[in-house]
Amino acid sequence: MPETPTQVPADHPFRRKGRGTDGLIKFFFASNAGLTIVILVLIIVFLIREGSSFFPSYRAELQLYRKAGLEFVDIPRKDLTAHEQMSSLLNRAYFAQVNEGCREEMLRSQEAAAIVSYLGDAVAPAQTALQKVTENAGDAGVPKELQDKLTAKYKELLGEGVAGKFGTGLPTSPHLSEAERSQLISAFGARAPLSTDDPPLIVTIQAQLAAKKAEASQPLADFRAAIDAFADASAPLDTLVMETGDTVKATKEAANLHEIEVAKRETLLDAARGAKSAEAKTQLEADAQAAVTTEPVDFKMYLEPVLARLTEFKEANAALSAALAEVQQKLPAKLADDKADRYLATFRKAVDQYSKEISDTMPAMESWKNDAPIGLGTTIWGFLSGRDWITGGEWQDFYGIIPLFTGSLLIAVIALSLAIPLGVGAAIYTNQLAGRRQQNFVKPVIEFLQAIPSVVLGFLGIAVLGTILQETSTKDAFSWMPGFPIQQRLNMFTAGCLLGLMAIPTIFSLSEDALNNVPSAFAEASDALGASKLQTVFRVVFPAAISGVLAAVLLGLGRVIGETMVVLLVAGNRIKIPDFTEGLGVFFQPAHTLTGIIAQELGEVPFGSVHYRALFVVGMVLFAMVLAINWTAQRLLHKFRISHE
Structure with missing residues (x-):
């Protein structure tokens, strides 16, 4: 017999409205879904509310940056930065070539220094204690019993260090012979506990390194002279930028001071209008009038001495062009070391761009106007395409997310390069090839990775992975x-x-579900046609599940982009666009990310400041990115479901 539905009491409000238990349950879950939507809307509203005032405020800062003349000085300052980068390329080429010529001696020096440093760290507690006791004893001297005790502890720690029981163990030294290694350790053990002198072998190896460096650098003497001459060519422009920079910075500070005083006056006047007594109102109005002690800044007058030096800027700019032409004639055609030659080739490729920047400088300075307005669109585009994130400086704050976006993107590329083959491969093996016992072991183990806190993985990266690499x-x-x-x-x-x-479990679980949702008729038809198991998997089942697998990859990307703690602990937190001249070596450079900058700076900035609002705009950008990734993943999953209905 069919089960009788649960009866609701006659006096229950849902009964009176004609509803039963099913209606109550539906209402409960519908309210939960509605609450989720409300929370999402509140998050979006909060982000927009906190970040909406950033662009007008930042625009006002940029307008003052232009009026005070800081923008004018920054035009040639960019040439200085570019010149420094070009000089850096030449120096890196030079030192890479020299270091290659004395590579053996350099490695010997580094290994010997590492051994001495390791032993020094091992005996440091006893050495520090003995030093403090000696300093406190003064002329009376350290009691013999105490000195013998500390000396014995020193030798004990030294023995543990030599045996490799301290820290990560005694460093390896493949470029030192066993006799040299033993000599180094013996000399360290033979010196007095309070001595900091280097063992004789260290001095000998360093002298050999210096002699080899001199020998390797001798054929590059003309190259070295050309680099030095090129670097020195920026001195006149550097002096000009520094002197005019002091002037315009003082102008900006005067304008800021006047704005602060005016704001203080307005605050006092508002308080006066709300005062309850005539006496209090009079006092507040008097304080308001006394609050402004400076006159409004006449920007044109302040800028006159700066603009008057335009001729000097032309001469300094011409000196940079002449130095560039001269150094190109003195560069070697090719360097023996591949890395050095790559730096030299990068310099040659950048010459045209650098030359164009120099030639564009003077027209930009001559056409510059301090009263030209800055549009809101220019401010927004400057934020989205800006290459600098500079805050808390004495010169000017700049907010550009390109360095942060680049760091997030490169880290995501590395993460997905590891997670996609492992996650998808594990899903294919578990779902299609593994036996029941293997499935029961592999699936829980991979999914368990999601339970590891990200801060624990961050510690693992700092203490283990980073050190090993x-x-x-x-x-x-x-x-x-x-x-x-x-x-x-x-x-x-x-x-x-x-x-x-961290992304492997997400990609694995969703990919495995996608493979599991492929109708079994597909595989059965392939088997009936005589296909092997691998042919069925890779030519029938996997292509049928590709939409679900792509959705899994996108959701894994969303997990990677939105992660905070690991990148904050491990990525290095350097706010700078990575140096792509290193080729694949760019992935081994430190960087900052969109999530990391929010976590690092939000708790330290003044509430309601421009910097505070900028971090919320970064949050809006991050929210939009992750939302787009997840929306695309859902569309792919929807397409996958439709294809099998």
């Missing part, structure tokens, strides 16, 4: 890899590897 990169077997040896332990590659590990 940096130490591995110093080995000769990996010297051919771009970016090796890794200069900084915290970089985009380390962060990308950890984020890839």
Whole structure:
């Protein structure tokens, strides 16, 4: 017999309205769904409300930046920055060539220094204690019993260090012979506990390195002289920028001071209008009149001495052009070291762009006007395409998200390069090829990765992965890899590897579901036609599930883009567009991300300031990106479902 529906009491409000238990349950879940939508709307409204006033405020700052003349000085300052970058390329080419010529000696010096540093860290507690006791004892001297005790502790720690029981163990030294290694350790152990002198072998190796460097740099003497002459050519422009910069900065400070006083006066006048007594009102009005002690800034008058030096700027600009033409004639045709030659080739490629920047400078300075308005569209585009994120400086704050977006993008590329093959491959194996016992083991283990807190993965990246990668990169077997040896332990590659590990469970689970939703008739038809198991998997099942797999990848990308803690701990947090002249080595450089900048700076900026609003605009951009990624993933999933209905 069919079950009798649960009866609702006659006096229940849903009964009186003609509703039953089903209606009550539907109402409960509908209200939960509605609450979720309301929360989402509130988040969007909050982001827009907090970020909406950023662009008008930033526009006002940029207008003052222009009126005071800071923008005028920044036009030639960009030439200085470009000149410094060009000089850096030449210096990197020079030192890469010199270092290659003395690579063996350099590695010997580094390994010997690492051993001494390791032993020094091992005995540091006893050495520090003995030093403090000696300083406190003064002329009386340290009691023999205490000195013997600390000396014995020093030798004990030294023995543990030599045995490799301290820290990560005694560093390896493949470029030092066993005799040299033993000599180095013996000399360290033989010196007095309070001595900081380097062992004789260190001095000898350093002298050998200096001699080899001198020998390697001798054929490059003309190249070195050309680099120095090119670098020195920016001195006149540097002096001009510094002197005129002081003037316009003082102008801006005077204008800011006047604006602060005017704002204070308006605040006092508002308070006076609301005063309850005539005496209080009179006092507030008097304070308001006394609040403004400065006159409005006459920007044109202040700018006259700066604009009067335009001729000097022309001469300095011409000196840069002449130096560029001269250094090109003195560059070597080719350098023996591949890395050095790559830097030299990059310099040659950048010459045309740098030359154009120099030639565009004077027309820009001559046509510059301090009273030209800055449109809101220009402000928005400057934020979206800006290459600088500079805050809290004495000169001018700039908000441009390109460095942050570039860091997020490169880290996402690294993460997906790791997560896609592992996640999708694991899903194919688990769903199509593995037995029941293997499935019961693989699926829980991979999905368990989602339970690991991101801060724990961040600690893992700092303490383990970053250290292992940096130490591995110093080995000769990996010297051919771009970016090796890794200069900084915290970089985009380390962060990308950890984020890839975090994205694997998402991609695996959704890809496995997509494969599982492919109708079994597809595989059965393929088997009936005589296809092998692998042919069925890769030519029938996987292509049928491709929309779901792509959606899984996009959701994994959303997870990577939105992650905060790992990139904040591991990515290096350098707000700068990575140096793409390093080729694939760019992935081993530090960077900052959209999420990281919000987490790092939001708690430190003044509430309601332009900087505070800028972080909310970054949040809006991040929200829009993740929303677009998830919307695209949902569309793909919808398409996948429709194709099988």
